[in-house]
Amino acid sequence: MTDPYTEHAAAYAAHNAVAPYNALYERPALLDxxxxxxxxxxxxxxxxPGITTAELVRRGARVTGLDRSAALVRHGRSLSDACLFVHDLADPLPLADATFDLVVSGLVLHYLRDWSAVLAEVHRVLRPGGRFVASVHHPFSDVDIPSLDPHGDYLDSYGVADTWELDGTAVVVRFWHHPLGAMTAWFTGAGLALTDVVEPRPLPTTAEIYPEAFRRLTARPAFLLLGARRLGSGAR
Ligand SMILES: C[S@@+](CC[C@H](N)C(=O)[O-])C[C@H]1O[C@@H](n2cnc3c(N)ncnc32)[C@H](O)[C@@H]1O
Incomplete structure (x- = not known):
């Protein structure tokens, strides 16, 4: 299966930099x-594409980053001196135990059918007391939206297909709907105690620049943010 983040990497990077859903909604909420x-x-x-990564570097963090798309990792390297490498989250992280104070993950987990292995890895690489903050597809945002082709009941995990325009062509992006209960069970099961559940609002300027997106995002949140703290001092 083709990967839109690789096939259309340059167009996606340009889109991610300015699109209201990213620049005025998800990114400010995740950084907050x-x-x-x-x-x-x-x-x-x-x-x-390393835009959030570069902002973390600008704010004084020592950042390591990874992504499955080599083209996007190359783009990210052009934006900051973060240590970026290509890696598929289907595999264990090639990183030592307890080396990070904070793990961030913007709009990635919903590409995974099952979060247990990756969250166990997040727990492993976090220092005791370290934090994990993630943004994900909001599980209510596809309910009753026929254009997203959801084919399951809310309480199930099921595939969703969204169509974006990139490079002037319609690109189908497939990801997973997971109910809130499944998400929280995966966090707890990995030893990550939930501290925050955030349904962000778009930045107020969105109302002037993108009034339709502002109206949509205010009526029906597209993304959900979850914050957690690593429990325990030893390996699980
Ligand atoms: C919506 S983009 C978000 C990128 C970035 N976090 C941001 O917020 O700007 C989703 C990213 O997840 C990556 N991704 C999806 N599945 C992955 C996997 N199994 N392993 C590593 N990266 C993956 C894609 O390559 C893509 O860069």
Whole structure:
């Protein structure tokens, strides 16, 4: 199966930099939840084009990042001196135990059918007391939206197909709907205690620049943010 993040990497990077869903909604909310990162060792899981990564570097973090798309990792390297490498989250992280104060993951987990292995890895690489902040597809956002072709009941995990325009062509992006209960069970099962559940609002300027997106995002959140703290001092 083709990967839109590789096939259309340059167009996606340009889109991600300015699109209201990213630049005025998800990114500010994720950075807000991450808090003060100055002096922290931060892992950006699924860093994509590296725009959030570069902002974490600008805010004083020492950042390592990874993504499955080599083209997006190359783009990310052009934006900051974060240590970025190509890696598929289907495989264990090639990183030592307890090396990060914070793991961030923007809009990545919903590409995974099952979060248990990756969250176990997040727990392993976090220092005791370290934090994990993630943004994901909001599980209510596809309910009753026929254009997203959801084919399951809310309480199931099921595939969703969204169509974006990139490079002037319609590109189908497939990801997973997971109910809130499944997400929280995966966090708890991995030893990550949930501290925050955030349904962000778009930045107020969105109302002037993109009034339709502002109206949509205010009526029906597209993304959900989850914050957690690593429990326990030893390996699980
Ligand atoms: C919506 S983009 C978000 C990129 C970035 N975190 C951001 O917020 O700007 C999703 C990213 O997840 C990456 N991704 C999806 N599945 C992955 C996997 N199994 N392993 C590593 N990266 C993956 C894609 O390559 C893509 O860069």
């Amino acid at each position: 939840l991450a808090g003060d990162v100055a002096g922290l060792d931060v892992l950006d899981l699924g860093c994509g």
